[in-house]
Amino acid sequence: VRSILRNITIIIIIVGAIWNVWTLAAEVSSFGPRQSNDIVVWENRFVKLRNALFREKHTEGKIGYETARSLGGKPPTRDDDVHWAELRFVAIPMLLVRNDPDTAYVLGDFTDGVTPQNIPENLIKVEDSGDGLVLFKRKVAE
Amino acid sequence: MTGPSAAEFYPFCLAVIVLVLMGFFLMRLVCPREFPASMAWAFAPAVGAGVCALIDFLFRRPMVTVEPLVLGLLAAIWIVRNGIRVPDLKTTTWRVPAYFVLIGVLLGFTFSQSIQYVTNQPYGGWDGFAIWNSHARILIRDGLHWASHILNSFHPDYPLLVPLLNVRIWRYAGEVPDLGGWWAVLLAFSGVGILCAVLAELRGSTMAALMVLVLIGTPEFLTSAASQEADAPLAVFILAALALIVFHFERMPNRPGVIAVAGFMVGCAAWTKNEGMLFLVATSTILMLTMLWQPAVALKRLGAYIAGLIVPLAVVIFVKSRIGAENDIFAGQHYEQIMPRVMNLDRYRMIADYLVHKIWTFGAWSFAPIIPVLALVLFTGIHRQAVRTPGWIGSVAILVLVACGYFAIYVITPLDLKWHIETSMERLLLHLWPSALMLAAVATRTNVQRAV
Numbered sequence: 001v002r003s004i005l006r007n008i009t010i011i012i013i014i015v016g017a018i019w020n021v022w023t024l025a026a027e028v029s030s031f032g033p034r035q036s037n038d039i040v041v042w043e044n045r046f047v048k049l050r051n052a053l054f055r056e057k058h059t060e061g062k063i064g065y066e067t068a069r070s071l072g073g074k075p076p077t078r079d080d081d082v083h084w085a086e087l088r089f090v091a092i093p094m095l096l097v098r099n100d101p102d103t104a105y106v107l108g109d110f111t112d113g114v115t116p117q118n119i120p121e122n123l124i125k126v127e128d129s130g131d132g133l134v135l136f137k138r139k140v141a142e
Numbered sequence: 143m144t145g146p147s148a149a150e151f152y153p154f155c156l157a158v159i160v161l162v163l164m165g166f167f168l169m170r171l172v173c174p175r176e177f178p179a180s181m182a183w184a185f186a187p188a189v190g191a192g193v194c195a196l197i198d199f200l201f202r203r204p205m206v207t208v209e210p211l212v213l214g215l216l217a218a219i220w221i222v223r224n225g226i227r228v229p230d231l232k233t234t235t236w237r238v239p240a241y242f243v244l245i246g247v248l249l250g251f252t253f254s255q256s257i258q259y260v261t262n263q264p265y266g267g268w269d270g271f272a273i274w275n276s277h278a279r280i281l282i283r284d285g286l287h288w289a290s291h292i293l294n295s296f297h298p299d300y301p302l303l304v305p306l307l308n309v310r311i312w313r314y315a316g317e318v319p320d321l322g323g324w325w326a327v328l329l330a331f332s333g334v335g336i337l338c339a340v341l342a343e344l345r346g347s348t349m350a351a352l353m354v355l356v357l358i359g360t361p362e363f364l365t366s367a368a369s370q371e372a373d374a375p376l377a378v379f380i381l382a383a384l385a386l387i388v389f390h391f392e393r394m395p396n397r398p399g400v401i402a403v404a405g406f407m408v409g410c411a412a413w414t415k416n417e418g419m420l421f422l423v424a425t426s427t428i429l430m431l432t433m434l435w436q437p438a439v440a441l442k443r444l445g446a447y448i449a450g451l452i453v454p455l456a457v458v459i460f461v462k463s464r465i466g467a468e469n470d471i472f473a474g475q476h477y478e479q480i481m482p483r484v485m486n487l488d489r490y491r492m493i494a495d496y497l498v499h500k501i502w503t504f505g506a507w508s509f510a511p512i513i514p515v516l517a518l519v520l521f522t523g524i525h526r527q528a529v530r531t532p533g534w535i536g537s538v539a540i541l542v543l544v545a546c547g548y549f550a551i552y553v554i555t556p557l558d559l560k561w562h563i564e565t566s567m568e569r570l571l572l573h574l575w576p577s578a579l580m581l582a583a584v585a586t587r588t589n590v591q592r593a594v
Contacts, residue, residue, distance in 0.1 A: 006521035009514055013352055014244070016509035017359030021248055021255075023508040024361040028255045031262040034145075039265040060284070085296075089271050093283040095294050 042090045045111075049135040052127035053094070053105065056137070062095045064106035064138070068114040070098070083109050108134035145261055146324075150315045157314035158187075158328060160209055165190025167216035171223070174397040181389070184339035187332035188382045189403060191375075192410040192454060195306040198313075199457060205313055245351050252358045253331060259368035260323030266370030272296050274370055275322065278305035282312055289464050298467035301458055303413040304372045323370050330367030333378035333576055334358055340385040340580060344392060346588045349522075353579045356515060360505040362572055373569045376414045380421055380544075381576040383407035384537045387425075388584055391533025396439065398446030401429075405450025413454045416469065417548070417573060422455070424543035428536045435532065471555055480554050489559060493552045496563045504568040505575065515582055522586040529585050537581055541574050 034040055053059065065087065067080050076084070076098075087107065088096045097103065106123055110116060111132030123136035146154065165186035173182065194209070201208045265271040276295045281302070284291045292298045307329075308322035315321055334357055341350035357363060367374035386404035394400055408425050411418035429447055433440035468474075483489060502510045528534055548570045555562050 002521050002523075006518065009517045009521055010352060012514045013511060013518065014241075014355060016507075016511050016514060017248065017355035019509045020359035020361060020505075020507050020511075021252055023506065024252060024364055025255050027361060027365065027506075028259050028262070031259070034262050034264065037263055037265070039271055060287075085272055088295075089265070089276050089279070092276060092279040093287075093291065095291065 038086055039089065042086050045129040045131060045133045046087070046090045048129055049107070049127050049133060050091075052135055056105070056126065058094070058105055060093050062097050062100060062103045063091060064100055064103035065096045065098050065109065066106055067109050068112075068116040071116050071118055071120070079112065080109075083111070104138055106136040106138060108136060110134065145264070145320050146315070146318045150318050150321065153315035154311060154321050154324065157205075157311050158325070160213055161190035161194045161310075162186045163190070164193050164209075164213050164216060167213070167220045168193060169403065170220055171216065172402055173399045174394060176394070177400065178339075178343055181339045181343060184332070184335040185382055185386070185403070187329060188336065188378055188407065188410070191307055191329060192303070192379075192406055192413075194310055195303045195410075195413070196453060196457065198306050198310045199302065199461075203313060205310075241351060242347075245354060248355065248358060249331075249334070252364055253327070256327040256330070256364050256368045257324065259365060260320055260327060260370075263369065264319040264323060266323060266326075266368075269372075270370035273300060274304050274372055275308065275319070277302060278308040278312070278322065281305055282309045282317065292465060293467055297470070298465055299416070299462065299469045300372075301413045301415060301418070302461055303410060304370075304375055308370075323368060326367045326370050326374065327364075329378055330364060330374040333374070333381055336378070336382055336385055337576055337580055340389055341583050344389065344528075345525075345583055345586060349583045349586060349588075352518065353515075353583045356511045356579055357576055359511065360507065360572075360575065362504060362506040362568060363575065365506065366569070366572060371569070372415045373572050376411055376418055376421075377573045377576050379407050379411035379414055379418065380573055381580060383411065383421075383425065384540065384577045385580055387429075388531075388533040388537055388580070390443075391531045391536075392528060392584075398443050401443050402446040402450035405447035405452075406454065407450075408447075409451045409454025409458070413458050417544075417570065419458075420547040421540070421544050421573075422451070424540045424547065426451075427543065428540050432532045432536060471551060471557070475554070475556060479556065483554050489553055492559060493549060493563065496567055497549075500567045500571060504571040506568075515579065519582050519586050524585055525587045534581065534584055537577070541577055541581070545574065 031037075053063075065084055067076070067083075069076065069080065084096065084098060087109065091107070096107065105126070108116070108119075108123075109132065113132070119136075122139040124139055125134060126137050127135040162183075163186070165188065166182055168189055169177070169182040169185050170179075193212070197204045197208050197212065263270075265275055273296050277292060277298075277300070280292050280295060281288050304326075307325060311321045311325050312318070334354055337357055338350045338354045341353055363374060363377070383404045386400050386407065390397070390400040390404065408418075408422050412422040426447075429440075429444055433444065502512065505511075552559065552563060552567075
């Protein structure tokens with residue numbers, strides 16, 4: 001009896017394992033294509049801006065981070081927080097900071113489609129990714 | 143942006159081969175001659191990972207200097223000791239049981255699914271990019287300023303073994319995100335190899351095959367690896383350490399070389415995640431307790447354990463003191479804040495309730511295999527001698543101590559308890575899962591013992 005029970009258990013383990021492997025396959029197939037991955041999208045958007053920063057000889061140190069909302073003095077949304085965390089990774093070794101008025105360069109994240117009405121005059125556009133990410137240089141007051 | 147090209151793939155393979163060979167030679171040189179070669183190969187990726195992370199940390203760009211030198215030296219010593227022997231293929235049996243074909247198919251399928259996961263999510267999951275790959279990027283892109291710049295990342299206090307291994311791969315093959323993911327998948331599958339090798343050696347190929355099926359049938363283990371989080375590597379190092387401890391006490395109790403490698407694996411666990419420090423404390427405590435039985439042998443064993451542990455532990459202490467980052471759970475915690483939490487029974491109830499629920503779901507299974515595994519142990523029969531060895535009892539005690547430690551952290555955490563549990567308990571259980579499978583299988587009798 002024990003031997004039969006053991007064999008039944010073995011069959012259950014094997015069938016269960018196959019079922020679980022199928023679950024893994026279902027999860028993997030549920031992902032969108034690589035090009036729709038958030039970080040891949042940010043990396044592609046940031047390429048032109050990173051090259052522009054290199055041309056400006058700004059290869060490390062801080063970069064400001066602004067959205068249409070932050071420029072309007074409104075608090076960040078959850079999406080803004082997620083974008084900021086993801087862009088922090090993309091921008092390494094440069095350090096993306098929020099609420100810092102002293103950074104020489106500022107990254108404008110207008111990817112949510114909200115067109116900013118009130119971009120400060122001291123922010124001069126350096127490069128535009130063409131899909132919502134804009135690099136500004138901060139003009140120092142004389 | 144596309145995946146790796148051939149020009150990046152071949153250097154990646156070279157990086158993996160160098161790492162595995164280093165691990166293999168080290169296993170053969172430190173462990174006794176009778177230590178099975180299959181096990182040396184199985185442990186080689188984990189041991190090699192620890193060695194390469196150490197070399198990479200100490201020398202920064204050792205790919206054409208220190209690594210070939212160390213590999214050449216290890217190979218030379220091994221050849222001098224053993225000579226070069228060509229295996230006699232004529233006497234090798236190539237017949238394998240039919241169910242091995244099924245396992246081979248499932249292994250191949252799960253491996254390809256894991257690689258597909260990496261292709262779709264090349265930077266990993268949230269923790270994968272926000273913590274581990276961020277740290278790797280800072281290490282490779284920030285030059286000598288990494289220690290100060292890492293303070294600006296999420297969880298700067300986290301240990302650096304996983305990021306360093308990604309950095310090593312990138313230095314070989316270029317900073318292609320997929321390669322870090324591929325390496326993470328390979329390391330997770332090396333854990334499957336360790337489980338298979340140690341069980342095949344101790345309890346026969348059937349038990350090894352079944353436990354391998356259960357582990358590769360744990361989707362969370364594979365997705366955690368493909369997400370480039372540090373939980374799967376930690377689970378592999380914990381498994382490697384406990385497997386060596388069990389093997390030592392059952393097969394080679396008077397040969398401390400195996401315990402030296404176990405000590406190194408414990409050090410690597412501590413260098414992988416902060417939870418590894420808890421594992422280190424638990425393992426060290428239990429090994430010290432074994433001195434109560436046979437003080438003379440145990441002292442030798444403890445010496446070997448410390449010899450293996452000391453270098454990775456020294457690096458962990460050095461990095462933590464150099465970065466000086468605070469831990470989000472322990473920073474600013476005082477007796478007056480902790481005691482009310484310790485006295486609050488509702489917290490204990492909440493943690494226990496979650497534990498009872500999560501134990502069935504942490505593997506992201508469609509079919510939880512816990513009861514079938516317990517039934518298998520029961521119907522196969524308990525190996526009475528094995529479960530009385532200090533290796534098995536000690537390993538179970540280590541897992542229980544670590545689990546109690548995790549429970550205690552939840553009790554005292556200053557973070558919102560519900561949020562903390564919901565975002566971490568599954569990963570904590572995953573750390574212990576491969577080792578629990580190994581210990582469950584080791585507790586059973588072999589076919590021969592059943593026949594007797």
